[in-house]
Amino acid sequence: MDYQFHWRPVIQALPDLLKASLVTLEVSLIAMALGLMFGLVLYFCRASSLRLLRGFGSTWVEIARNTPSLFQIFVFYWGLGEFGIFLSSFTAVVAALTFNCAGYMAETYRGGFNAVPAGQDKAARTLGMTKLQSLRYVVLPQVLRAIYGPMTNQFTWVILASSLGMLAGLRELSGETQYFNSRTFRTFEFFAATAVIYYLIAKIALILMRLLGRPLFRAERARP
Amino acid sequence: MIVLENLRKSFGELEVLKGINLTVDNGEVVSLIGASGSGKSTLLYCINALESIHAGKVTVDGIDVHAKGTDINKLRQKLGTVFQQWNSFPHLTALENVALAPRVVTKKSRKEAQEIAEKQLVHVGLGDKLNHYPSQLSGGQQQRLAIARALAMEPKYMLFDEATSALDPELVGEVLDIMRLLASEGMTMIVVTHEMSFARDVSDRVAFFKQGVLAEIGPPEQVMTNPQDPDLQRFLSTIG
Numbered sequence: 001m002d003y004q005f006h007w008r009p010v011i012q013a014l015p016d017l018l019k020a021s022l023v024t025l026e027v028s029l030i031a032m033a034l035g036l037m038f039g040l041v042l043y044f045c046r047a048s049s050l051r052l053l054r055g056f057g058s059t060w061v062e063i064a065r066n067t068p069s070l071f072q073i074f075v076f077y078w079g080l081g082e083f084g085i086f087l088s089s090f091t092a093v094v095a096a097l098t099f100n101c102a103g104y105m106a107e108t109y110r111g112g113f114n115a116v117p118a119g120q121d122k123a124a125r126t127l128g129m130t131k132l133q134s135l136r137y138v139v140l141p142q143v144l145r146a147i148y149g150p151m152t153n154q155f156t157w158v159i160l161a162s163s164l165g166m167l168a169g170l171r172e173l174s175g176e177t178q179y180f181n182s183r184t185f186r187t188f189e190f191f192a193a194t195a196v197i198y199y200l201i202a203k204i205a206l207i208l209m210r211l212l213g214r215p216l217f218r219a220e221r222a223r224p
Numbered sequence: 225m226i227v228l229e230n231l232r233k234s235f236g237e238l239e240v241l242k243g244i245n246l247t248v249d250n251g252e253v254v255s256l257i258g259a260s261g262s263g264k265s266t267l268l269y270c271i272n273a274l275e276s277i278h279a280g281k282v283t284v285d286g287i288d289v290h291a292k293g294t295d296i297n298k299l300r301q302k303l304g305t306v307f308q309q310w311n312s313f314p315h316l317t318a319l320e321n322v323a324l325a326p327r328v329v330t331k332k333s334r335k336e337a338q339e340i341a342e343k344q345l346v347h348v349g350l351g352d353k354l355n356h357y358p359s360q361l362s363g364g365q366q367q368r369l370a371i372a373r374a375l376a377m378e379p380k381y382m383l384f385d386e387a388t389s390a391l392d393p394e395l396v397g398e399v400l401d402i403m404r405l406l407a408s409e410g411m412t413m414i415v416v417t418h419e420m421s422f423a424r425d426v427s428d429r430v431a432f433f434k435q436g437v438l439a440e441i442g443p444p445e446q447v448m449t450n451p452q453d454p455d456l457q458r459f460l461s462t463i464g
């Protein structure tokens with residue numbers, strides 16, 4: 001092994017890599033937030049008494065969970081072009097990751113809702129709360145508590161999966177790394193540095209999720 | 225006043241309520257007793273519209289509970305309900321449990337809702353547990369919390385569905401005491417119970433349920449000490 005490490009190009013590119021990290025973060029945050037919302041909608045679709053809604057929800061979930069994420073990104077980036085819909089790399093990657101997250105979260109929500117006893121909603125309704133109020137103030141906080149772990153994992157997954165975005169031309173962290181790699185040929189150095197950056201982003205996201213989730217777990221901490 | 229007229233209710237093929245007529249006057253305490261599966265819970269849930277009905281009519285203060293135009297959420301504020309399983313909201317403190325509905329249903333200010341909640345928690349003897357979570361309370365305390373939560377809506381009527389059946393025997397007394405207190409304060413109550421001494425001592429009338437019909441109803445001294453229905457005689461001798 002007479003490979004010579006050259007870190008200088010990496011250090012010079014660092015500001016650009018960090019800027020690209022922000023794109024990674026932006027894509028992941030938006031996809032995760034939208035995925036959480038659409039996932040909830042999908043959960044309700046699948047729990048609906050209307051066959052059409054159930055069919056729609058199940059189809060979405062099945063496709064999202066049983067096809068490769070890369071394939072999903074390609075469909076949004078190139079596939080839609082067949083129908084005259086042209087999305088930017090950014091929009092296509094966000095849409096595809098949202099599609100994927102929503103599918104997985106719909107399934108997670110189902111477990112969460114099942115974990116809340118039916119009596120909770122019944123008690124809320126007998127106090128005069130509407131369905132929506134019961135959901136908002138009584139059921140959903142307990143669902144969130146139940147799914148918080150899986151939800152955090154999902155967020156980590158989105159951050160890492162957003163790297164697939166480079167294959168749709170998105171200059172997020174991986175795309176940017178590849179760009180510098182092709183110009184400097186310091187392949188190992190660049191990808192090693194990027195791996196470290198991904199690791200740090202994922203860790204920071206995890207810590208932020210823990211902090212954000214603290215109010216949900218007040219009752220657990222109070223336990224004698 | 226709660227009036228049930230020829231109330232009928234089925235679950236599929238099974239007719240659970242077969243034409244019930246019952247009027248509960250303001251200030252009255254009526255206990256419902258009867259074998260398991262005779263339809264007592266179903267009757268309560270037809271009053272607060274947790275269950276739909278198939279025939280007949282339920283009116284609360286003249287309002288038809290099951291009519292299309294009835295604002296059921298508004299009506300339920302009049303009807304405090306306490307279940308066998310207390311269903312305290314585990315993510316909220318005792319104070320928050322009780323203050324929630326006044327906040328979001330009757331739109332009281334945070335401060336006002338907290339004052340109401342504190343008052344009702346003191347009322348049921350939980351004045352020292354305001355900031356405890358349900359997981360830190362015993363079953364009896366959680367059931368009293370559920371009573372306070374219902375009272376915070378200032379209901380005119382209270383419906384109890386076997387409020388003490390899920391409790392350890394040593395915790396039954398504290399919940400019955402609160403129910404006695406409410407009765408003495410003049411609350412109108414319909415109480416489904418297996419506690420015969422409570423039915424005897426507290427109710428103005430006792431109603432015996434038998435397979436979906438009201439087989440016998442009257443003052444406790446009549447229904448419980450001189451029962452006419454042979455099934456009621458058997459029921460009382462096995463349970464009491």
Ligand SMILES: Nc1ncnc2c1ncn2[C@@H]1O[C@H](COP(=O)(O)OP(=O)(O)OP(=O)(O)O)[C@@H](O)[C@H]1O
Nearest residue numbers: 235238240258259260261262263264265266267386
């Ligand atoms: N949601 C439901 N679907 C189908 N059948 C039901 C339902 N709820 C109650 N039933 C049936 O209706 C009958 C009356 O039930 P209900 O719960 O009113 O009886 P109960 O007198 O309260 O009995 P218990 O003392 O055991 O609480 C029972 O045979 C029960 O199995």
Ligand SMILES: [Mg+2]
Nearest residue numbers: 264265266386
């Ligand atoms: Mg019952």
